[in-house]
Amino acid sequence: MSDKRPPFPPFDLSSALEKVQAAEDAWNTRDPHRVSLAYTEDSTWRNRDLFITGRPAIIEFLTAKWERELDYVLRKSLWDYRENRIAVRFHYEWHDAAGQWYRSYGNELWEFSDGGLMRRREASINDVTIAESDRRYFGPRSEDERGPGRDIPLR
Template sequence: MSEARPPFPPFDLDSALAKVQAAEDAWNSRDPQRVSLAYTEDSVWRNRDQFITGRRAIVEFLTAKWERELDYVLRKGLWSFRENRIAVRFQYECRDREDRWWRSYGNELWEFDENGLMRRREASINDVPISAADRRYFGPRQEDERGAGHDFPLQ
């Protein structure tokens, strides 16, 4: 294996939770290059209304995303898993350049290759304006919350 990203499919509960936590950690780094290494070279994404193919396009997409979504903090939760697929729910908060805060709610469907790299990601996301006082997330999860697949409030 030239590239590998454990845990590998088929997933069980522990390995699915670990995969979700690893994704949350990588995205919270806001490092497009680091995030891109979890995906196959030819990974295919649908993100909202955008279609993205390949690591280079992933890096470009994430670079632009985090230039406009400031102070980005993400929480992911395992929804379901089977064989080489995982479904997650997520919420993230960020502010724009005008200091308006947003909470984004979404679902992702992931498909992995045998090396544990994600070859397909489909994301549906909705944004809601919030006040700074309504923020829930202020940094990475506390150690006792990591990998547990916590539920999220609906609002």
């Protein structure tokens, strides 16, 4: 298992955008094991009201999340960056087992090791019920949606 994941800090605009897109792409696979490899072995998270430490706990958390949040589709947008830190905002859509759709809005603060693995993640997230007809996202970004200047709507 590699303890390095480019791009490496300190980040510039291009490498920060690359890191954000890589995170979005990985999370949209809904593969807890794949996603966990972007984090240090002892990575610490605050996700809503949960505190999680280490890859096994991350895998356990993500497995339960995607069993509960069905047809999950995520969009991330760079907010800011500095040295070994990146701030993002995001939206994701999902439905529960009863078929109710949600759009979850949030912000994340990321801190990276010198090897480019995330060692700290703090996420604040709010869920809003939506009608299925109000969905915006139906899969990962297409190639024409990628690149600098892309953003996600405020609402």
